[in-house]
Amino acid sequence: MRRHPSRREFLCAAGAGLTALVTIRPAVATPAAMQDAIRAVVGTAPVTRGRVTLELPPLSENGNAVPLAVSLESPMTAAEHVRAIHVFTEKNPQPDVVTFRLGPRAGRARVSTRIRLADTQTVVAIGELSDGSFWSAEAAVVVTLAACLEDT
């Protein structure tokens, strides 16, 4: 008689499958909701990895206020500048986090704020340049205390 896999075996196999899936995923594979939110902003333009520096702590004890800084190397002149910086998350109830709009008057393309993270997840920052190109960076954050969803 053929033995059915035990629960443990099944979970191990599923885990291995998941790991394989994660390791072979393409450069910007992220959950669908975030992908949709990103598409809503960039349209059909390609998003290339690079040029964006996303600073986030790799481990955050409090998901209610995680310091975030995004910067891009740019001369910030009228001809060549960063037009906007968009931030998205994978597993928050809503993928949009914030959009910063700047221009040559900023002098330097660097912004910072504090965000909420509902779970251990990947955060994506996208820089929109004056030539219409989009650049991205992502960072994984382990959150020990998630931003609470219940009344406190």
Added chain:
Amino acid sequence: MAETLISVPPRARRGEIVEIKTLISHVMETGYRRSHLGARIPRDIIRLFVCTYNGTEVFRAELHPAIAANPFIAFSTVATESGTLTFEWTGDNGFSVRETAEIRVG
């Protein structure tokens, strides 16, 4: 009225890039939380922050519920001329706060 904390260097050289830091007291209620009775707590957030320099917009931020309570926003601007920086936060339930800071450029 919401309390604000704004850091702008009082004087700068012409063309210098100055860092501006702002903080405003606000709960930034996400709209995703439930009370202990199970009722959804309605969203109450600041949605927009705009900074103008002598009337010209130099920076804006469109906020979503994922911004932490008491939003902190730091950015920079080029000190072009002496004048006034205006900071405006607007949001749900008619929230609107306006603050100014002077900068001397020489």
